[in-house]
Amino acid sequence: MSWMTSAPLVKRVFRSGRKPERGRINLPASWIGTKIVVAPERDYVVVPKAEYERLKRRLRSLTFVKEMFESVLNAHDGRKMFSVVSKTWNPVTGCLHMCSYCWARRLAETKLRNSERYREGFVPRLNERELRVKFGPGDVVFVSDMGDLFGDFVPGEWISRVLAHTRRFPETYFLFLTKNPARYKEFLDEMPERAILGATIETDRDDLYVREAVSGAPLPSRRYEAMRDLEWDAKFVSIEPILDFDPERFPGWIEEIGPVMVYVGYDNYSNRLPEPPLRKTLELVERLSEITLVVRKTMRRAWNEGIEAYAQGGGGERALGRRGRLAQE
Template sequence: MSLIKRVGRTSLKRPRGRVTLPPEWIGKDVIVLSQEEYSYWKKRDKNLFLVKTIFQEILNSKSNGRRMFNVVTKTWNPVSGCLHHCSYCWARKLANTKLKNSHRYKEGFKPRLNEEEFKTRFKDGDFVFVSDMGDLFGDFIPREWILKVLEHIQHFPKTFFLFLTKNPGRYEKFLEDMPENAILGATIETNRDKLYLENVISGAALPSIRYDAMKKLKWDKKFISVEPILDFDLEVLCKWVKDISPFMMYVGYDNYHNRLPEPPLSKTLKFLEEISEVTLVVRKTIKPAWFERLESHLDGIQ
């Protein structure tokens, strides 16, 4: 609980249990914070500074002629493919259908190092999503491939590179080689491990394991994607976000008619309201859950 107190001359003395304040504070209002409150505001100030710095670079870059809210300017797939087998994965479905005859996906969604991608050059101020067609930090990706990617992006210090994984525990093993312009992200669709297992959502690490890894990760620029959002416990998931302290988040519903165990829209809106107080939230597809839309449709034809 915060306390606002006017400093008087008696505050300059040091009775038992009190703190000595400097004389220049006499007549001024001082806000007293608990350690928990101080930590919260310190994190929030750091995140606001990161947001300002990153978006100043992106939005003020002369090389970018795009819409204001389109944060990602380029996708880059030096490594593609994934073995998590997520039930909702649009990339795997694309690789096994429309792209199945292409050279890159002739073996399906098997992880692959795409040597031709290392000829790619990036512009200052670009915001690059790395390996959106795979999971670069999955345990099935050789260490040498990851180091090759990190070495390449070292050449572009004024470009921001977004990594997104369902195996964030592996970030720790690469921090010494990680460029400062890297944004380390994790997908955390829910806080409910049981729901994740019962619905066979993915073979990736459970949400609680990802949360723990991101909470412990010593990196300033952290990112969380709650997409596709699955049903959750409001208080718990909000706490997870605060503990991780990402500078930015994506939140959105499934776009591919997978009939996932989604939360009702009212709960998601409450979640968005609460986390918007602690981080920058990019709202993706926000709509009623599929079962809410179905109920509305059935009510309409009765």
């Protein structure tokens, strides 16, 4: 049995003036007053309790990811090796968060506006026929990529019906993503065993979110708190589209959440969001890679990086035009 999963001994460190006896362990003076973990193995391991908990979360995440990838790669369905999500499934569509960058709303109101699901706009809708869809072992299903299943505007009855259908397929992984993760708690007893509960957290800066009118969804800090307090082993965070952030606080948020994986990427639709410089994003990716699996999505320079450099070099507002004014505001 691994020392990470066996029962540890938790002890508090005290100062001792006696000479070390046989079997006694000398510990750093800085550990006095703190709790440590003595892991029961052939060769005992002594670590601070906080570090032990961090390592345990890390092992749990890696174990889950390993099992998921093994299941995916053993499915023998011709799927590309690195395409983890095998299919999307939209039993509920539509959303009322009104995110400024929402590609799904744009699609529903343009190319799909004459389809049955979106004739009345991008409003929440239960699609009954989707509750007859079947899934296979090893499938990784992204649920409701054309909506937010756990938005406050979705009736609880709809959510329960969707989750009841997922429980019919115990060997399938279901990936949920919401901007309202506080609502997960209402349905934990109904979740399928292989559910991966995710939240989009684009930034840690509520002030930026409000000032730029990014979305009507719960503020990023609320989502972080909900995910941090969520008692579920397989959690997932999407930092996409990434917005400017505090380089010290934001990675701390993610570590406290303890996700099995994190997606990081820039906006794909030229929305001119308040983006961080590419170097700052890459440093975030490097830090997060030390604590969890990081999947890089679109990586590019922020749309205004070149403009800001030009402005700082003496280029005038008149020469820069509208984009220059945006960069200087």
